[in-house]
Amino acid sequence: MSSLALINEFLGQPPNASSHGYQIDHILEFCHWFMGALFLGWSAFFIFVLIRFRKGRHPAADHHGVRSPISTHLEFSVVLIEAVLLLGFAIPLWAKRVNQFPPGKEALVVHVVGQQFSWNFQLAGPDGQFGRRDISFVSNSNPMGLDPNDPAGKDDIITQGELHVPVNRPVILELASKDVIHDFFLPHMRIGGDAIPGSLIPIWFTPLKTGTYEVICAQLCGLGHYSMKGSLVVDTPEDYQAWLKERAELAGTQSASAPGAPKTENPPAKQENKPAQPAPSPGPQL
Numbered sequence: 001m002s003s004l005a006l007i008n009e010f011l012g013q014p015p016n017a018s019s020h021g022y023q024i025d026h027i028l029e030f031c032h033w034f035m036g037a038l039f040l041g042w043s044a045f046f047i048f049v050l051i052r053f054r055k056g057r058h059p060a061a062d063h064h065g066v067r068s069p070i071s072t073h074l075e076f077s078v079v080l081i082e083a084v085l086l087l088g089f090a091i092p093l094w095a096k097r098v099n100q101f102p103p104g105k106e107a108l109v110v111h112v113v114g115q116q117f118s119w120n121f122q123l124a125g126p127d128g129q130f131g132r133r134d135i136s137f138v139s140n141s142n143p144m145g146l147d148p149n150d151p152a153g154k155d156d157i158i159t160q161g162e163l164h165v166p167v168n169r170p171v172i173l174e175l176a177s178k179d180v181i182h183d184f185f186l187p188h189m190r191i192g193g194d195a196i197p198g199s200l201i202p203i204w205f206t207p208l209k210t211g212t213y214e215v216i217c218a219q220l221c222g223l224g225h226y227s228m229k230g231s232l233v234v235d236t237p238e239d240y241q242a243w244l245k246e247r248a249e250l251a252g253t254q255s256a257s258a259p260g261a262p263k264t265e266n267p268p269a270k271q272e273n274k275p276a277q278p279a280p281s282p283g284p285q286l
């Protein structure tokens with residue numbers, strides 16, 4: 001990290017842990033220094049004007065105002081730098097985040113549902129298919145509202161408050177909410193997005209460093225907003241597989257590491273029910 005980057009740290013930004021984060025950090029770093037220079041420049045100009053145009057020196061008002069072109073040039077330069085920042089860096093970076101998603105097979109897809117005041121996560125399980133969700137199935141033991149009749153959901157892994165992902169693999173999070181508007185924010189990954197009832201908003205990032213990172217809600221969503229926190233654990237691929245296996249065992253399935261393995265039990269959170277129809281496409285989002 002260059003010493004110039006210390007300004008981000010000084011302002012309280014946590015260290016970056018994602019592949020695209022350094023680009024965001026560079027823009028922030030430049031903006032902070034640029035704003036610092038503008039602050040000093042305009043402050044110096046203000047003091048100069050106070051002294052230069054004091055009443056003692058100009059007893060009668062001059063209605064012509066400034067004659068020097070310097071201030072015009074200065075203002076034009078500031079506009080130019082800001083335009084370059086916006087058009088040259090910020091908008092292309094944003095476009096990449098929202099348009100260039102990694103292919104679904106390469107990425108780990110996780111469904112995230114916010115609620116007052118926690119985060120629920122759903123992984124597809126060994127069959128690679130997400131079970132259908134519907135608000136009518138939501139209960140304390142079924143926070144995601146998984147349809148118990150959908151066989152695709154039998155092996156799904158549901159967690160509350162903690163999400164595990166493998167390092168160096170793109171992660172696509174599909175954000176939704178079942179009550180009010182929340183905002184799923186991963187400060188260390190330099191990514192976030194609103195979780196809105198009735199909408200499915202995808203965001204993506206690639207974690208570069210293993211560790212445990214904070215998940216927070218960045219949208220004031222009620223009295224307990226302050227407590228709407230969770231953790232993102234970035235594991236080595238081996239640790240991630242071990243975690244998947246553990247979760248699958250907890251959920252009552254046989255094995256998470258053997259795709260297609262016969263499943264003899266249902267997760268306790270889901271009721272025993274006859275599978276009705278073939279797996280439908282993902283239903284109405286919460």
Ligand SMILES: [Cu+2]
Nearest residue numbers: 182217221228
């Ligand atoms: Cu919230």
